[in-house]
Amino acid sequence: MNKFRAAAIQMPTVEDKMENIKAVRHYLEQIKAHKVDFVVLPEMFCCPYQTEKFPEYAEEEGGSVWKALSAYAKEYNIYLVAGSVPEKDDEGRVYNTCYIFDRQGVQIGKHRKTHLFDIDIKGGQSFKESDTLTAGNSGTVFETEFGRMGVMICFDIRFPEFARMMVNDGARMIFVPAAFNMTTGPAHWELSFRTRALDNQIYMLGCAPARNPAASYISWGHSIFTDPWGRVRGMLDESEGILICEADLDYENEIREQLPLLKARRNDVYRIEK
Numbered sequence: 538m539n540k541f542r543a544a545a546i547q548m549p550t551v552e553d554k555m556e557n558i559k560a561v562r563h564y565l566e567q568i569k570a571h572k573v574d575f576v577v578l579p580e581m582f583c584c585p586y587q588t589e590k591f592p593e594y595a596e597e598e599g600g601s602v603w604k605a606l607s608a609y610a611k612e613y614n615i616y617l618v619a620g621s622v623p624e625k626d627d628e629g630r631v632y633n634t635c636y637i638f639d640r641q642g643v644q645i646g647k648h649r650k651t652h653l654f655d656i657d658i659k660g661g662q663s664f665k666e667s668d669t670l671t672a673g674n675s676g677t678v679f680e681t682e683f684g685r686m687g688v689m690i691c692f693d694i695r696f697p698e699f700a701r702m703m704v705n706d707g708a709r710m711i712f713v714p715a716a717f718n719m720t721t722g723p724a725h726w727e728l729s730f731r732t733r734a735l736d737n738q739i740y741m742l743g744c745a746p747a748r749n750p751a752a753s754y755i756s757w758g759h760s761i762f763t764d765p766w767g768r769v770r771g772m773l774d775e776s777e778g779i780l781i782c783e784a785d786l787d788y789e790n791e792i793r794e795q796l797p798l799l800k801a802r803r804n805d806v807y808r809i810e811k
């Protein structure tokens with residue numbers, strides 16, 4: 538039980554919400570023979586990554602998108618870290634939300650993106666999720682037969698405390714539906730995954746949308762799997778594709794024993810004397 542397989546489905550996002558949902562089945566069929574335990578989908582995989590589209594595409598938990606994803610998890614006997622979708626609550630607020638389903642299709646976790654992606658890079662990418670989205674207010678872990686796992690959404694990865702909190706809580710791998718762009722992707726995508734993996738001696742699996750050069754927000758792609766030594770174990774390019782990987786928790790334990798960073802922390806002295 539200390540090894541498991543996971544797949545990141547780097548799929549394109551099309552305008553028609555339910556076409557994206559149908560496409561997920563097509564990829565799940567393709568990977569059936571690989572007997573993966575976990576599947577992760579990209580950030581906003583069934584809604585164009587445009588702030589004005591989020592309220593338009595949003596559904597409440599338990600809506601048609603949720604039902605289809607839950608049914609896929611059960612049909613294919615997988616843990617489904619179901620990318621992210623715009624979720625609306627009963628007061629009309631919209632969140633960037635990742636639902637997590639177990640092998641029976643039961644929802645076992647839900648993460649609302651906690652750090653909203655508001656950036657304005659001179660000569661590069663600008664985006665303001667807070668125009669239409671509300672931030673979640675906590676980190677998320679979920680239980681599996683392989684142990685506790687963490688999940689965060691895209692911009693959340695940039696905040697080291699967030700991953701550390703999950704690791705302090707026993708997370709063994711962190712799943713990251715994400716969509717970096719043509720400005721931040723080449724600069725920070727691989728670096729962010731390797732750094733969080735190295736800091737926390739943990740596996741990280743990031744899943745991005747395939748690149749569509751005609752989209753208003755252009756995804757960097759490059760879905761990525763990094764290991765507890767900080768190495769890249771697998772990475773796609775920008776095109777549609779599936780990244781299949783294997784995590785070995787005995788290896789993670791060995792790294793944590795041989796280079797005991799997590800044990801050697803000095804939480805007793807991390808303060809500035811004034």
Ligand SMILES: NC(=O)CC(=O)C(=O)O
Nearest residue numbers: 654691692716717718721
């Ligand atoms: N899309 C995001 O939330 C984050 C991103 O693109 C970045 O951090 O860069």
